[in-house]
Amino acid sequence: MSLFAYPFMVQALEAGTIVAVMAAVTGWFVVLRRQTFAGHALSVMSFPGASAAALAGLPLPLGYFTACVVAAAAISAGSRTQDRRNFAQESAVIGTVQVVGFALGFLFLSLYGGVLEDLESLLFGSFLGITATQVVVLLGIAVATLAFFAVAGRPLLFASIDDLVARAEGVPVRLLEVAFLLVLGLAVAATAQITGVLLVFALLVAPAAAAQRFTTRIGPGIALSVVIALAVTWSGLALSYYTDYSVGFFVTSFAFAIYLVARVSSALAPRLAPAPA
Amino acid sequence: MNPPATVELRDVTAVRDGRTVWSGANVRVEQGEFVAVLGPNAGGKSTLIELLLGLLTPAAGSVSVLGAPPGAHGSEIGYLPQRHAFDATTRIRGVDIVRLGLDGNRFGLPLPWRNGHAEKVREAIELVGATAYAARPIGECSGGEQQRLLIARALVSSPELLLLDEPLDSLDLPNQSAVSALVDRIRRERQMAVLLVAHDVNPLLPYVDRVIYIAGGRVLAGPPEQVITSETLSALYDTPIEVLRTSDGRLVVVGLPEAPAHHSDRHAHP
Numbered sequence: 094m095s096l097f098a099y100p101f102m103v104q105a106l107e108a109g110t111i112v113a114v115m116a117a118v119t120g121w122f123v124v125l126r127r128q129t130f131a132g133h134a135l136s137v138m139s140f141p142g143a144s145a146a147a148l149a150g151l152p153l154p155l156g157y158f159t160a161c162v163v164a165a166a167a168i169s170a171g172s173r174t175q176d177r178r179n180f181a182q183e184s185a186v187i188g189t190v191q192v193v194g195f196a197l198g199f200l201f202l203s204l205y206g207g208v209l210e211d212l213e214s215l216l217f218g219s220f221l222g223i224t225a226t227q228v229v230v231l232l233g234i235a236v237a238t239l240a241f242f243a244v245a246g247r248p249l250l251f252a253s254i255d256d257l258v259a260r261a262e263g264v265p266v267r268l269l270e271v272a273f274l275l276v277l278g279l280a281v282a283a284t285a286q287i288t289g290v291l292l293v294f295a296l297l298v299a300p301a302a303a304a305q306r307f308t309t310r311i312g313p314g315i316a317l318s319v320v321i322a323l324a325v326t327w328s329g330l331a332l333s334y335y336t337d338y339s340v341g342f343f344v345t346s347f348a349f350a351i352y353l354v355a356r357v358s359s360a361l362a363p364r365l366a367p368a369p370a
Numbered sequence: 371m372n373p374p375a376t377v378e379l380r381d382v383t384a385v386r387d388g389r390t391v392w393s394g395a396n397v398r399v400e401q402g403e404f405v406a407v408l409g410p411n412a413g414g415k416s417t418l419i420e421l422l423l424g425l426l427t428p429a430a431g432s433v434s435v436l437g438a439p440p441g442a443h444g445s446e447i448g449y450l451p452q453r454h455a456f457d458a459t460t461r462i463r464g465v466d467i468v469r470l471g472l473d474g475n476r477f478g479l480p481l482p483w484r485n486g487h488a489e490k491v492r493e494a495i496e497l498v499g500a501t502a503y504a505a506r507p508i509g510e511c512s513g514g515e516q517q518r519l520l521i522a523r524a525l526v527s528s529p530e531l532l533l534l535d536e537p538l539d540s541l542d543l544p545n546q547s548a549v550s551a552l553v554d555r556i557r558r559e560r561q562m563a564v565l566l567v568a569h570d571v572n573p574l575l576p577y578v579d580r581v582i583y584i585a586g587g588r589v590l591a592g593p594p595e596q597v598i599t600s601e602t603l604s605a606l607y608d609t610p611i612e613v614l615r616t617s618d619g620r621l622v623v624v625g626l627p628e629a630p631a632h633h634s635d636r637h638a639h640p
Binding site (some may be wrong): 125161241244245246247248251254255257258259260261262263264271285305306310 | 423425445447449450451453461462463466467470471473474475476477478480501508515523524591
C-alpha cells in the first residue's frame with residue numbers, strides 16, 4: 094500500500110516535515126547554548142498542560158503549548174544573577190520548574206478524575222491523529238520560529254558565545270535569551286506532536302548534536318541538522334506505517350544511530366586538514 | 371585645537387551596588403597610546419572598563435570616550451572581557467567568532483554576497499598571526515591561540531580604542547610577552563589607543579606609554595616611571611611599599627597589602 098494512499102498519512106508526512114525543520118534549527122542553538130535540560134523540562138510541561146486542559150475541557154494541545162510557554166518564561170526569569178545567565182542557577186531552576194510541573198500534572202489529573210486519552214501517543218508519538226487543522230497550526234508556528242532565527246539568529250549566536258561582548262556591542266542579550274526560551278517552548282510542544290513528549294530530543298537535540306560533530310561551520314551545520322532531522326522523520330514515519338510500531342521509536346533509533354556514527358567518526362578520523370576560511 | 375582625548379575622566383566616582391569603588395579619578399588617554407591598568411584584585415579595574423563601555427554610569431564627574439559620552443560607540447571600541455577559556459565542546463570555528471566582531475550585532479539574515487567582510491576578517495586574523503588555526507573549532511585551540519583570535523575579533527571592526535580586560539591572565543610567560551608585543555604592534559599599525567588591564571606590569575613595560583594604577587579607592591595615572599615608584603605607591607596604598615628594579619630591568623613591587631591584614635594577627639595570638 095502506498096505511503097500516500099491515505100490523507101492521514103499525507104498529513105503526518107506534512108506535519109513531520111514541518112516539525113523536523115523547525116526542531117533541527119532550534120536544536121542547533123539548543124546544543125550551542127547547552128540548554129538541553131531546559132528543552133527536557135519544557136517537554137515535560139505537556140503533562141500538566143494536557144491534564145489542565147482536560148480538566149478545563151479545552152483541547153489538549155492548547156494546554157501544553159500554554160504550559161511550555163509559561164515554563165519557559167519562569168525558567169528565564171529565575172536563572173539570572175546580575176543580569177547575566179547563570180548556568181549553575183539555571184539548572185537548579187529548571188529542575189525545580191520541572192518537578193512542580195509533574196506535581197501539578199498529577200493534581201490536575203486527579204481533579205479531572207478520568208484517564209487521559211491516548212496517553213501512549215502523548216508520550217511516544219503518533220501519526221494517526223494528525224488533522225489538517227493541526228498541520229496548518231504547526232506550519233504557522235514553524236514559520237514564526239524560523240522567522241525569529243532568520244532575523245535574530247546572528248545576534249543570538251553572538252550572545253550565546255560571548256554575552257558580555259555582545260552586550261557591549263549593543264545586542265539586547267537579555268531580550269534574546271528570553272525570546273529563545275519562548276521559541277524553544279513552542280518548538281518542543283510542536284515536536285512532541287510527532288515524536289511524543291518523551292522523545293522530542295530525537296528531533297530537537299540528536300540531529301543538531303550530530304551535525305555539530307560533522308562540521309564546525311555555522312550555515313552548513315544548521316543545514317546538515319535539518320537534513321538529518323528530515324531523513325529520520327521520513328524514514329521513521331514510513332517504517333511506522335508499514336510495521337505498526339510507534340513512530341517515535343523509529344525516529345529515535347535512527348537519530349541515535351546517526352549521532353553514534355558522528356561521535357565514532359569524529360573520534361576515529363584523524364583531524365582533516367582545516368578547510369580554507 | 372587639539373584633537374579630543376581618546377578617553378577622558380574628570381573627577382569621576384564609580385559606585386557599584388551602592389558601594390563606592392573608587393573616586394576622584396582624573397585620567398586622560400591620547401590617541402594611539404598604550405595604557406596598562408594595574409592594581410590589586412577587586413580594586414575596580416574592570417569597573418573602569420565598564421564605565422568606558424557605558425555599561426555603568428559614573429556617580430559623579432564626567433567621562434568622555436572618543437569625544438562623546440560612553441555607550442553607543444559600537445564598532446569604534448573593541449572590547450575583550452575577562453574570561454575563562456572556551457572548552458572543547460564549543461564547536462565554532464575561530465574565523466566565525468572573529469566575524470562576530472564585524473556583524474554579530476546586526477539583525478537580519480547574514481547575506482553572503484554582502485562582502486568585504488571576509489577580507490577584513492582575514493586581515494585581522496593575519497595581523498594576530500592566527501591564520502594557521504582560525505578554521506579549527508575554537509575549543510580545540512590553546513589558551514594563547516584563543517586569546518589571539520579574540521583580540522582579532524576585538525580589532526576586526528577597526529576600532530579607535532581597544533579595551534582588553536586581563537588578556538594576559540592564564541597565559542604562560544612566553545605567551546604573555548608575545549601577546550604584549552602583538553598588541554603593541556597592532557596599535558602602531560592601526561593607530562588605536564589600547565587600555566589593557568593586567569596583574570603584572572613587567573611583560574608590558576617595554577611598550578606602555580602610561581599606566582593607570584587603581585588601589586585603595588583611588589586612581590592614579592601617569593608614565594610608568596612616575597607612578598610605579600616607592601613614594602607614589604606608598605602614598606596610594608597608605609602603607610610602605612618598595613619598588614625594586616632587577617638587573618634585567620623588571621620591576622618588583624614589595625609590600626602590597628594584598629593579603630588581609632588580620633592574617634598575620636592570627637599567628638601573633640594563637
